[in-house]
Amino acid sequence: MVAFIVSAIRLGMTFLFGSTGETITEKSGHLNLGIPGVMCVGASCGCFAEYLYLTAAKRSVEPILAVLIPILATLLGGALMGLIYSFLTVTLRCNQNVTGLTLTTFGVGVSDFMIAKTGAIYSKGSKYFTAALPFADDLGWFGKIFFSHGILIYLAIAIALISSFVLSKTRIGLNLRSVGENPATADAAGINVARYRYMATCIGCAIAGLGGLSFVMDYLHGNWEYCIDAIGWLAIALVIFTVWKPNLGIIGSIVFGALYIASSYITGVSFASKELFKMLPYIVTIVVLIFTSIRDKKENQPPQSLGLPYFREER
Amino acid sequence: MDKTAAIELKNITKTFGSVVANKQVSLSVNRGEILSILGENGSGKTTLMNMISGIYFPDEGEIFINGEEAVIASPKDAFQYKIGMIHQHFKLVDVFSATENIVLGLEEKGRYNLKEAEQKVHAICEQYGFELDPHKKIYTMSVSEKQTVEIVKVLYRGADILILDEPTAVLTPIEIRKLFSVLRKMREDGKAIIIITHKLNEVMEISDRVSVLRKGEYIGTVNTAETDEAELTEMMVGKKISLNIHRSEPKNPTPRLEVHHINCSNREGVKMLDDVSFTAQAGEILGIAGIAGSGQRELLEAIAGLQKLDSGAVLYNNPQTGKMDNLCSKTPLQIRELGVRLSFVPEDRLGMGLVGNMDIVDNMMLRSYSKGKSMFLERKAPRDLAEHIIDELEVVTPNANTPVRRLSGGNVQKVLVGREIAAAPTVLMAAYPVRGLDINSSYTIYNLLNEQKENGVAVIFVGEDLDVLLELCDRILVIGSGHVTGVVDARTATKEEIGLLMTKTTVAEKGERS
Amino acid sequence: MAGMGKTKHSRIHIVKREALPWYYRVGVRALAIVAALIVTAVVIMLLTHKNPIQVYISMLKGAFGTELRIWSLLQNIAILLCISLAVTPAFKMRFWNCGAEGQVLVGCLATTAVMMFLGDSLPLPLLWTVMLIAAVGAGIVWALLPAVTKSLWNTNETLFTLMMNYVATQLVAFFLKTFVKNGSGVLPPMPEYGLPRLLNKDYLLNIVIVVVLTVLVYIYLKYTKQGYEIAVVGESENTARYIGINVRKVVIRTLVVSGALCGVAGLLLVGGTNHTISTTTVDGRGFTAIMVSWLAKFDPLYMVLTTFLIVFLDRGTQQVATDFRMPNALSDIVTGIILLFIIGCEFFLQYKIVSAKAGKENA
Secondary structure: OHHHHHHHHHHHHHHHHHHHHHHHHHHOOOOOOOHHHHHHHHHHHHHHHHHHHHHHHOOOOOHHHHHHHHHHHHHHHHHHHHHHHHHHHHHOOOOHHHHHHHHHHHHHHHHHHHHHHHOOOOHHHHHHHHOOOOOHHHHHHHHHHHHOOOHHHHHHHHHHHHHHHHHHHOHHHHHHHHHHHOHHHHHHOOOOHHHHHHHHHHHHHHHHHHHHHHHHHHHOOOOOOOOOHHHHHHHHHHHHHOOOOHHHHHHHHHHHHHHHHHHHHOOOOOOOHHHHHHHHHHHHHHHHHHHHHHHOOHHHOOOOOOOOOOOOOOO | OOOOOOEEEEEEEEEEOOEEEEEEEEEEEOOOEEEEEEOOOOOOHHHHHHHHOOOOOOOEEEEEEOOEEEOOOOHHHHHHOOEEEEOOOOOOOOOOEHHHHHHOOOOOOOOOOHHHHHHHHHHHHHHHOOOOOOOOEHHHOOHHHHHHHHHHHHHHOOOOEEEEEOOOOOOOHHHHHHHHHHHHHHHHOOOEEEEEEOOHHHHHHHOOEEEEEEOOEEEEEEEHHHOOHHHHHHHHHOOOOOOOOOOOOOOOOEEEEEEEEEEEEOOOOOEEEEEEEEEEEEOEEEEEEOOOOOOHHHHHHHHHOOOOOOEEEEEEEOOOOOOEEEOOOOOHHHHHHOOOOEEEEOOOHHHHHOOOOOEHHHHHOOOOOOOOOOOEOOOHHHHHHHHHHHHHOOOOOOOOOOEHHHOOHHHHHHHHHHHHHHOOOOEEEEEOOOOOOOHHHHHHHHHHHHHHHHOOOEEEEEOOOHHHHHHHOOEEEEEEOOEEEEEEEOOOOOHHHHHHHHHOOOOHHHOOOO | OOOHHHHHOOOEEEEEOOOOOHHHHHHHHHHHHHHHHHHHHHHHHHHHOOOHHHHHHHHHHHHHOOHHHHHHHHHHHHHHHHHHHHHHHHHHOOOOOOOHHHHHHHHHHHHHHHHHHHOOOOOHHHHHHHHHHHHHHHHHHHHHHHHHHHHHHOOOHHHHHHHHHHHHHHHHHHHHHHHOOOOOOOOOOOHHHOOOOEOOEOOHHHHHHHHHHHHHHHHHHHHEHHHHHHHHHHHOHHHHHHOOOOHHHHHHHHHHHHHHHHHHHHHHHHHHHHOOOOOOOOOOHHHHHHHHHHHOOOOHHHHHHHHHHHHHHHHHHHHHHHHOOOOOOHHHHHHHHHHHHHHHHHHHHHEEEEEOOOOHHHO
């Protein structure tokens, strides 16, 4: 049971990065369907940086650098993807869906390329990411559940909490939400809509990128053998599931993680039925989506101008 | 008292292309004063106010704030001069609370503190007597509450020159009374207030002085205490101008469409039509006059089957069967299936009447495409019709396959009116069919309407130019705030008479309802 | 303070263009493709240190090098085009159906199931008919759910259809693990139940069917009343209301068409090509189709061109990858880059940049 919870948390946190990033992006009115690609690119950049560092450092590896360098590279890679997306959708006014899907194609290509070229060689780097807090073992199951995780897990929670705070309790958050809800009003209030959309998308993509890194380095222990775009789509599902609230995302992501791996921990589930269990996160999301649209409670709806472009009226 | 005006405009001129929106307008407002700006639709009131609030920039003229010349090039500049504008269409975020909307976009120093902001909002409400729950979400608010948020928003930003663009258009009489009491308190507090309105009784009630605009020109300013509604109406509508629109005597008019006591409300629950009854006769043009937004659109859409009615009946006297059909609560399709040939030229030409991205031929089919059993479209007849309309109405277009979005306003309208007339209607409704059109196109439209009338069609013409209404129509139905305020004979009525009816908000006291 | 505000006005100003002559439109797009090809060559050069000319030759060889490759190219075009045709009616109506991937996959699944369970008991022509009905039915069900919730409660269709993709994927995974006896999860092909081969060519039937479908969809959208209604609803719901179109009915009917075509694509993929199924049978083509359709401005005839471009790039770069010992994923990267260029160039076709002159009323 403890092992199940620990696993669910570890998997859930990779979703959490993605969903927090996508929530921030969507709050600005951008429905970025490139998130799976962004997470792939994030993972690729981080892994590649780790590979370079470990190669360069040979035996004198600084654990802190071994974690920090890939994280920075991932953030950079993710932000760059966000920049491309924003440039195309805001500056060049392209269709958001088409741009996002193209970025996914591109990102999946990049990560597949990485897998094929460098394969599952990241387990060496992975141990720096999965290092638990030293006192975790002394605290029994409690320690296992709360303190046995690698740094990225705590980072995910921290980012989700900070994002939630920024979105609901700061002026920047207020402005950002107004951009996603009603850009014309935001514009009239003197808010630079384009700048907010650029910033939110780049920051959101950078965070989402970390999800890719976390999945490869933490959850897979560096054994990167298959494409990870599925976690991107789960992250998008999670945004809906948590009705665009990053703090709910912490619980939501653990629920998703649990649903995703539940089949392996329940005895008596056939090999085949496990696949049906993996369907659950999507089914649950669909139910939530339909349910919120029926209830039509304004607070739980997608940002009103999600997916819509905004240009100041042409006269 | 300080004699310098809070804001003074000198010889402001603004043109859009060849259209002069404001010509040499000068006016001023002092602190502790309410100035009404009065004028018909299209007289340039809103353009003028937009220049004060930084949305447009004047071509000529100067603006002085507190005696110093000011350059207002953006809404931000206006805000720095402590000018606050309350637009007719609210700019609010639905899912935000009142306070969140009020502080949105502010760049205050210090930490973001919603609690403090709420207290400040509360203080403003106390001071001026607003009733506002700072936590309430916009989407749960009534129109009047939303307006309160907008006003508090500009006060919160420290505005001491307030411009309200037709603030009473969307309010109930009780809400208007509340608004006025708030405005009076702000006046006592030394704010300079400009209120744009059409309603004479409100002008008389609330303002200290009245400035009148007509067709972009500044007519004059009078002290409210020294004037009356008749004088203001005359200033507003001006002398009658002869347009020489051809008008024939109606040939044996028979009732075609009878509207009985219809009521309807808009999405916000505001009553848009209140017990409206009238009869449109075949072989006659019935004009509908009224301030914009008094329920004209709802009325036409109700007849066309596009607007849900709360109560009432729309009866169609079918000349083929001689029976009366009730069109109420029927869809446009069902109405057509009844054999009712109802044509409708809506106000929103490219958003409703036509599809901008489709070519003229395809737009011809909009009304008729579903005829016949075949699953395929029949483009031959629409093409012929398109060619015919292009020839007959002199539509300027490269060919019939040009998307209508590329045509000029007048040509778009010819295409739309041409199509609606081609359906050989028995009732033809046209909402502002000459808005934005040049003189020649306008006369083409008048002639088309006249032709239809002579063919025995019941024509309903919603217009804004009183001169046109008086010369084109046979009878004029005047509506104000969703009520019928009178029906006049267009051959004998005067502009003043109609102007007064238009600006009246209620009919009860004058007993005209019988 | 005076004059301060003036600097805040942006000097650059974007306006919508008038219609451009066809050669201009073609020119800009060609330029974008050329620019993208150059960028691609640079990327490949950096990765392989090979002469770009060699790279291009390799691409051409990959697409057209042998008869087999040409057939394979055509077959891939056919499938992608079929899926693109499927999403087009929905897109034209501004219904963002991002679920073609799943709709095709359930079509594949239905076809496979019929082949597996009824293959022995039915005569071939009847089997094919049942396969068609099953595939089309499955596609329709998958498309109909989001359409119904959209028209009833305005449920966000983009998100709903996206989720349905993964439900379909897991369903296929479940199917494979349940019914593949040896437990490997790999279903051996069943060519004996496949669709007939025309003129003894493997993919000819697929190609013929898709050519016919292309023409049919073109006619449907352009010359039928239903197609006309789709266009009106897509352009303006207000106009649709004005002329008495029942918008809900049109949305649902159109998604039935969309789902049915996806089902056909599934049939062709399994019955006419692979004769088996895996979770990656559709291989992202449901998403690529969205781009194909959008780039062609929802015109089925132009879609032939855009499909060709994308498939050519894909096949070509796969050859480059093989020739220069690079991973196959290279083709996704290249396709991504080129698409980004083409998407970006649309801006220059629709808008022009003018510097704001004295005329302030434009601001």
